[in-house]
Amino acid sequence: MDNNNQTLATNELATLPLGHNWYQKVASNFEIIxxxxxxxxxxxxEANNLKNKFDxxxxxxxxxxxxxxAIVNILSDYDVPIAIVDGKVVEIKEGD
Known part of the structure; x- marks a missing residue:
């Protein structure tokens, strides 16, 4: 069943008189859902595939x-003035 173009009967259900076929609209809502x-x-x-891609x-x-x-650590060992700040590799000044 293709219900892509159907909408739920929501606001109108509250205003229907009790003698009306309101139960058909409620049943229709459940079919759509x-x-x-x-x-x-x-x-x-597909959801598992997306999870695997994310992982x-x-x-x-x-x-x-x-x-x-590891690269920053190696360069620091050779006195290259760099560090990781806020997730970015930055050049630091001597004495920082």
Missing amino acids: QSYLNKLDTDEP NMSDKLNIYETNIQ
């Missing part, structure tokens, strides 16, 4: 940051 819940269930592999990027970022820190 169910179609989206079904879509969420089928998109689980991979996070791992690469950690490796990058570790490598930058």
Whole structure:
């Protein structure tokens, strides 16, 4: 069922007289909601794929940051005036 163009009957439900077929509108709301819940269930592999990509990027970022820190440490050992400040490699003045 494709409910992409349907909207939920929300505000109008409160104003319907009791004799009206309000239950059909409520049932329609549940059908629309169910179609989206079904879509969420089928998109689980895609969500897992995105999580794996994020984890991979996070791992690469950690490796990058570790490598930058190692480079700064090595250069500092040779008295190169640099440091990491607020996540950025900066040149420092003598005596800082």
